[in-house]
Amino acid sequence: MNELLALALAFPLVLGALVVVLTTSTRAALFGFFAFGLFLALAWVALEAVDVALTEAAIGGGATGLLLLRLNARLHRKVSLGEPAGPRLRILAGLLAALVALALGGLLLALPEPAPSLAAAVVEPLPALGIGNPVTAVLIAYRALDTLLEIAVLLIAVVGIRVLGADRGWGGRPVPWPTAGPSPALVFLARLLVPAGLVFAIYLFWVGADAPGGKFQASTLVAALWLLAIMAGLAPAPRTGGGWTGIALAIGPLAFIAAGAVGLAATGSFLAWPEPVAKPMIVAVELALAASVVVALVVLVAGPPEPEAGR
Amino acid sequence: MSATILGLTGALLVGIGLFGLIVHPTALRKLLAFNLVGAGVFLFFGVVARRAAAAGLPGDPVPQAIVITGIVVAFAATALAATLLARLSEPGEQP
Numbered sequence: 364m365n366e367l368l369a370l371a372l373a374f375p376l377v378l379g380a381l382v383v384v385l386t387t388s389t390r391a392a393l394f395g396f397f398a399f400g401l402f403l404a405l406a407w408v409a410l411e412a413v414d415v416a417l418t419e420a421a422i423g424g425g426a427t428g429l430l431l432l433r434l435n436a437r438l439h440r441k442v443s444l445g446e447p448a449g450p451r452l453r454i455l456a457g458l459l460a461a462l463v464a465l466a467l468g469g470l471l472l473a474l475p476e477p478a479p480s481l482a483a484a485v486v487e488p489l490p491a492l493g494i495g496n497p498v499t500a501v502l503i504a505y506r507a508l509d510t511l512l513e514i515a516v517l518l519i520a521v522v523g524i525r526v527l528g529a530d531r532g533w534g535g536r537p538v539p540w541p542t543a544g545p546s547p548a549l550v551f552l553a554r555l556l557v558p559a560g561l562v563f564a565i566y567l568f569w570v571g572a573d574a575p576g577g578k579f580q581a582s583t584l585v586a587a588l589w590l591l592a593i594m595a596g597l598a599p600a601p602r603t604g605g606g607w608t609g610i611a612l613a614i615g616p617l618a619f620i621a622a623g624a625v626g627l628a629a630t631g632s633f634l635a636w637p638e639p640v641a642k643p644m645i646v647a648v649e650l651a652l653a654a655s656v657v658v659a660l661v662v663l664v665a666g667p668p669e670p671e672a673g674r
Numbered sequence: 675m676s677a678t679i680l681g682l683t684g685a686l687l688v689g690i691g692l693f694g695l696i697v698h699p700t701a702l703r704k705l706l707a708f709n710l711v712g713a714g715v716f717l718f719f720g721v722v723a724r725r726a727a728a729a730g731l732p733g734d735p736v737p738q739a740i741v742i743t744g745i746v747v748a749f750a751a752t753a754l755a756a757t758l759l760a761r762l763s764e765p766g767e768q769p
Contacts, residue, residue, distance in 0.1 A: 365676055366675055366676045366679060368676065369676035369677070369679035369680050370679060372680065372683075373679050373680060373682075373683040376683050376687065377683060377686055377687070377690070380686075380687050380690040380691065380710050380714075381690060383694065383706055383707070383710060384690050384691070384693060384694035384697075384698075384706075384707055384710070385694075389700070389702060389703065392703060392706055393706070396706055396709070399710075399713070400713075403713055403717065406680055406683075406717060406720075407717075407720060409676075409680065410677060410680060410720050410721065410723070410724045410733065411724065411732035411733055412720055412723065412724070412732075412733055412738045412741075414738060414739075414742060415716075415720060415738050415741050415742055415745070418742045418745050418746070419716075419745060422745050422746060422749045423709075423713065423716075423745050423748075423749070426749060427709060427749055427752055430749075430752065430753055430756050431702065431705065431706065431752070431756060434702065434756045434759060434760055435702060437760050437763075438702070438759070438760065438763040439763045439764055439765060440763050441700050441702075441763075442700065442701040442702070442759055442762050442763050443699045443700055443701070444699060444700070444701050444704065445699045446699060447699050448696070448697040448698075448699065452696070452697070453697055456692075456693050456696035456697050457693055459692065459693075459696070460689040460690065460692045460693035460696075461689060463688060463689050463692055464685045464686050464688060464689025464690075465685075465689075467684070467685035467688055467689075467718060468681075468682050468685040468686075471678065471681040471682065471685060471718065471721065471722075472678070474722070474725065478722070478725040478726040478734075479726065480726035480727070480728040480734045481726075481734055481735075481736045482726065482727065482728040482731045482733075482734050482735065483728055485731075485734075485735050485736065486730070486731065497731060497735035498735045498738050498739050498742070500735070501735050501736050501738075501739035502739045502742065502743070505736070506736070506739060506740070506743075509739075509740065509743050510743065513743045513746055513747060516746075516747050516750050517746065517750050519750075520750035520751070520753055520754045523754045523757070524753065524754060524757045527757045527758060527761050579742060579746065660749075663749070663750060663753035663754075664753065666756075666757055666760065667757060
């Protein structure tokens with residue numbers, strides 16, 4: 364990566380952020396956020412963190428943007444948490460923001476050289492795990508507890524969203540998107556993209572062991588395709604309280620905890636992978652986790668079940 | 675040097691997001707600004723990972739994996755906030 368590329372990415376990122384914050388139109392801010400997310404994913408590629416770039420493109424930009432765009436359409440009125448900021452508050456906020464940005468920038472320039480790194484410690488035990496991609500190895504092996512807790516956070520968010528639904532909506536589906544019929548172009552796009560995207564997701568899942576990719580990236584792709592199919596009216600959103608939705612949500616964390624218990628019995632520490640069967644166990648747990656992540660992401664974007672008049 | 679440029683961009687994004695978070699009265703815009711702050715922090719962290727390239731890897735994979743976890747958790751929090759907001763905007767509810 365050279366300086367020119369970094370500058371070419373930094374400029375639209377700062378511009379996009381300024382649009383998101385300074386424009387008066389909420390819709391413009393939302394579309395600015397979409398563009399910002401795509402450039403941010405490119406910045407991650409420039410930093411040679413392709414795994415992060417895939418996640419950022421799918422979740423940070425795509426799913427978050429979609430979620431907020433839909434929220435904007437569903438809001439019955441603007442929810443204001445205070446009075447509009449006066450000139451004095453604006454100046455003070457600007458000063459504080461500048462101070463924080465300067466402090467962070469100064470901190471970056473003052474970091475020690477050479478930087479401390481765990482890269483060597485990550486690479487060394489890779490052959491025993493049968494994994495070639497160091498980021499996947501960190502996620503599923505060295506920091507497996509983080510990944511388990513991340514799934515737990517997703518589940519807690521799903522529970523929170525269900526709790527916020529109306530009582531009468533329980534057992535129903537989230538309000539479908541297209542209040543009018545979906546446009547033929549969208550239906551065509553969904554029919555075209557969903558099969559191709561599913562094949563690519565399976566590829567990402569499998570190749571994640573040795574190259575950028577992995578279960579999170581593959582699951583977010585499947586979730587995005589499902590959402591596309593929902594928007595085009597080709598697939599239903601998951602039903603709350605339906606049997607298989609609950610099973611799919613629970614199977615990932617349960618499989619992870621069971622594997623952790625096996626590790627505890629075989630090697631003496633929770634979530635340690637016993638060496639001869641490490642690879643098949645990891646693949647099995649990742650498959651179960653992928654199912655949970657897909658359903659959780661779709662539920663998070665689709666929102667709580669709501670009784671819809673006339674449906 | 676080029677990674678430093680993106681790191682400074684991350685610092686700038688945190689500042690811009692913080693400004694929006696304070697100045698905007700509407701909850702949806704605050705949520706957007708908050709996501710900008712998060713994106714800036716992640717980018718900053720990514721540059722720290724890039725600086726720690728060693729052992730033939732282009733960056734330290736540990737911070738990269740933590741950023742992936744962070745992006746998913748930030749999305750879960752945003753989704754929960756969005757649902758709260760949709761509920762708050764219903765007739766008869768007061769923020």
